[in-house]
Amino acid sequence: MKRLFGFWTLLGVSLLLSKTGCGRPAPKAPELDPPAMAAKAIELYDSNGNKKIDGDEFTQTPGLEFARREIDEDKDKALSADEIQKRLEAWKASGITLTSAQIVCRVNGKQVKEGTLRLVPDPFLGENFLPAEGEFINGTCQPAAPNPGNYQALPLGFYSVELSSPQGNFEPGKMGVEIFDESRHFIKNRRYEIYED
Numbered sequence: 574m575k576r577l578f579g580f581w582t583l584l585g586v587s588l589l590l591s592k593t594g595c596g597r598p599a600p601k602a603p604e605l606d607p608p609a610m611a612a613k614a615i616e617l618y619d620s621n622g623n624k625k626i627d628g629d630e631f632t633q634t635p636g637l638e639f640a641r642r643e644i645d646e647d648k649d650k651a652l653s654a655d656e657i658q659k660r661l662e663a664w665k666a667s668g669i670t671l672t673s674a675q676i677v678c679r680v681n682g683k684q685v686k687e688g689t690l691r692l693v694p695d696p697f698l699g700e701n702f703l704p705a706e707g708e709f710i711n712g713t714c715q716p717a718a719p720n721p722g723n724y725q726a727l728p729l730g731f732y733s734v735e736l737s738s739p740q741g742n743f744e745p746g747k748m749g750v751e752i753f754d755e756s757r758h759f760i761k762n763r764r765y766e767i768y769e770d
């Protein structure tokens with residue numbers, strides 16, 4: 574079975590919305606509607622009808638798969654609408670809905686030096702969440718989502734991670750990440766490790 578190893582570091586904390594833009598419009602985070610979004614996630618991914626995302630259903634939502642252990646409060650290895658809603662409410666409560674992330678990526682143990690990273694928002698977040706992209710420069714990538722002022726702004730989100738680099742690729746839908754500054758991973762280790770089984 575193919576196994577890819579990804580090692581990530583997200584060093585970005587809060588986006589510095591400096592006033593240097595001389596009238597540049599400030600980027601605005603997409604609105605969060607936790608109950609509606611959580612219901613949408615169940616609608617999209619609960620194919621066996623047990624009102625939870627479980628088992629193989631996670632292959633459709635790599636962002637939720639990435640964060641599953643942290644979101645799964647009752648430890649039943651499944652995500653209910655309530656659990657997803659709580660997580661989205663935690664995003665809101667953090668007061669940080671836009672951020673910037675410095676990402677370091679390794680494929681099969683090799684650090685990605687150049688290439689393109691694309692973060693595709695999970696569709697359950699709605700169409701106001703746009704794909705973010707960035708190029709690796711000196712081994713790090715700072716993906717940004719389109720915004721009127723062209724800031725390096727990245728909304729919190731559950732993303733599918735696509736990587737194209739000389740060191741290797743992450744194919745669409747295989748890898749995921751949750752961008753959330755106050756996750757325990759970020760606070761404790763400032764890094765993410767992503768595996769593909």
Ligand SMILES: [Ca+2]
Pocket residue numbers: 618619620621622623624625626627630
């Ligand atoms: Ca299910």
Ligand SMILES: [Ca+2]
Pocket residue numbers: 645646647648649650651652653656
């Ligand atoms: Ca659960």
